[in-house]
Amino acid sequence: MxxxxxxxxxxxxxxxxxxxxxxxxxxxxxxxxxxxxxxxxxxxxxxxxxxxxxxxxxxxxxxxxxxxxxxxxxxxxxxxxxxxxxxxxxxxxxxxxxxxxxxxxxxxxxxxxxxxxxxxxxxxxxxxxxxxxxxxxxxxxxxxxxxxxxxxxxxxxxxxxxxxxxxxxxxxxxxxxxxxxxxxxxxxxxxxxxxxxxxxxxxxxxxxxxxHFRPLADSARIYAPLLKFLASSFTAFLLDTVVFVLLTAAIDSLLLAVVGARAVSSAVNFLVNRHLVFERGRDTSPRKAGVRYFGLAAVLLAANFGLIRAFEAIAVPALPAKILAEITLLVVSFAVQQRFLFTGGAAMELSAGSRSRTHISA
Incomplete structure (x- = not known):
């Protein structure tokens, strides 16, 4: 030890x-x-x-x-x-x-x-x-x-x-x-x-x-990985909800409204998460990350549709049902993306420059 x-x-x-x-x-x-x-x-x-x-x-x-x-x-x-x-x-x-x-x-x-x-x-x-x-x-x-x-x-x-x-x-x-x-x-x-x-x-x-903990600066650094994901998910949720409302007003099909809204919000959310949210998102190939992400999106879409149907069955209106379903699936989405989608590749060592500035004595 x-x-x-x-x-x-x-x-x-x-x-x-x-x-x-x-x-x-x-x-x-x-x-x-x-x-x-x-x-x-x-x-x-x-x-x-x-x-x-x-x-x-x-x-x-x-x-x-x-x-x-x-x-x-x-x-x-x-x-x-x-x-x-x-x-x-x-x-x-x-x-x-x-x-x-x-x-x-x-x-x-x-x-x-x-x-x-x-x-x-x-x-x-x-x-x-x-x-x-x-x-x-x-x-x-x-x-x-x-x-x-x-x-x-x-x-x-x-x-x-x-x-x-x-x-x-x-x-x-x-x-x-x-x-x-x-x-x-x-x-x-x-x-x-x-x-x-x-x-x-x-x-x-x-x-x-x-x-020597600095409450504002260091808290921002600590919470950044979590807050960036929550902000990204909230932005996608708002976009998804707006498109969902527009589509439900334009067409008489809950399924098409859910699918269309999710297609738009998922594309935006994928780009934001890959480039801004997950530290190693760009270390994963776009094709590999994209296949995984949209596979996840398809599963979440099915779960989202099923939850909305379940909420509507107990007399919850479409928009509140949509919001409840999104909140329910938020944690699942982060956990899967963090662990399986944007994991990056090879591990990194301390750079040679960092080591050259280090003095060791005993």
Whole structure:
């Protein structure tokens, strides 16, 4: 096992965490990534280096996602074959919980399927929890469930365990800042990985004053994959509804109205999703993505028509029935597109330019 800790302008909690790890499990390698903290924090990193940590550093702040990938790269190159547990530098993760996650990764690895399971340390959010942290996690958890149909207790936890076999994929996922960790959850099933959660303590020191999370900018980055899809789907829904209303006024056939409206909205939605919504949409060939997408559209069209008929059978008018059917099928559409349609191809490594700016010491 290796413990990986990304750190930007850390306070006294970082050396305290390292000392606690050293006193509990002195044999475990610890890799600390200095995410461009600058000369003012050199003493802090020199201090953790004297405690036996490997320190990866670069000059300019790049973000948590970049720091994690830099750490994964160092571990893959210098400590190969080891599982990795990521922890935050602000003292919010107790050593007992870090080891609990590590033990669960090891237990999973001992089983045949365990090399493809990431383990999340999930906080219960009980007690004295800052309002922004409680509300932020609740909002992300709800959006994640709406968009994917999966329920994860703590989507924003920084305490995560990964088996060694997962490192190449971890280095390929996009996102340089806080959105990276949500992207891992969104892309996991696409790539054959499962997610497991273990309960950990909820710890906030000094009302989370050590956090560098920017509520507006970083929340926008985190929610972007989900909100872009919801916005794309809502635009397609509006277009579909307008065409549906026009066709029902022009022709006396519910089936033709539904099919015609869906043909127009699906074409627009496919182009938007492929080019703007899904990060790897353009990595998939247009023909392959198109066949899959319009196959899905045909299935959803049949389901849409059946739901409208069912709602009308219980005396729901055509337009409200249409709206209810679209909302019902929204989650299914995102989950299938995210996992099967716009999955992209080969994994990417950190660029040579990124590596050339990285300094490693032990």
């Amino acid at each position: 290796v413990i990986l800790i990304p750190a930007f302008e850390p306070d006294r909690q970082l050396p305290a965490l390292i000392r606690s790890i050293r006193s509990t499990r002195p044999e475990v390698p610890v890799v600390v990534v200095d995410d461009g903290s600058g000369p003012a924090f050199r003493d802090v990193f020199d201090g953790v280096r004297t405690l036996g940590c490997h320190v990866v550093s670069y000059a300019r702040n790049q973000g948590k996602g970049f720091a994690l990938r830099a750490g994964f790269g160092f571990i893959a190159d210098n400590l190969p074959g080891r599982d990795v547990v990521c922890a935050d530098s602000d003292g919010q993760h107790a050593v007992a919980d870090i080891l609990r996650v590590a033990d669960r990764v090891r237990e999973n690895r001992d089983q045949q399927w365990g090399t493809s399971t990431m383990v999340l340390g999930s906080r219960s959010f009980t007690g004295n929890v800052p309002a922004r942290s409680r509300l932020g996690n609740s909002a992300t958890r709800l959006l994640f469930a709406l968009a994917t149909g999966e329920r994860i207790p703590d989507t924003q936890t920084g305490l995560r365990g990964y088996p060694a076999a997962m490192l190449p994929w971890l280095r390929s996922v996009r996102g340089d800042r806080y959105e990276y960790e949500l992207n891992l959850l969104l892309e996991a099933k696409n790539n054959g990985y499962s997610i497991e959660s273990v309960t950990i303590a909820t710890v906030y020191l000094d009302h989370n004053s050590g956090s």
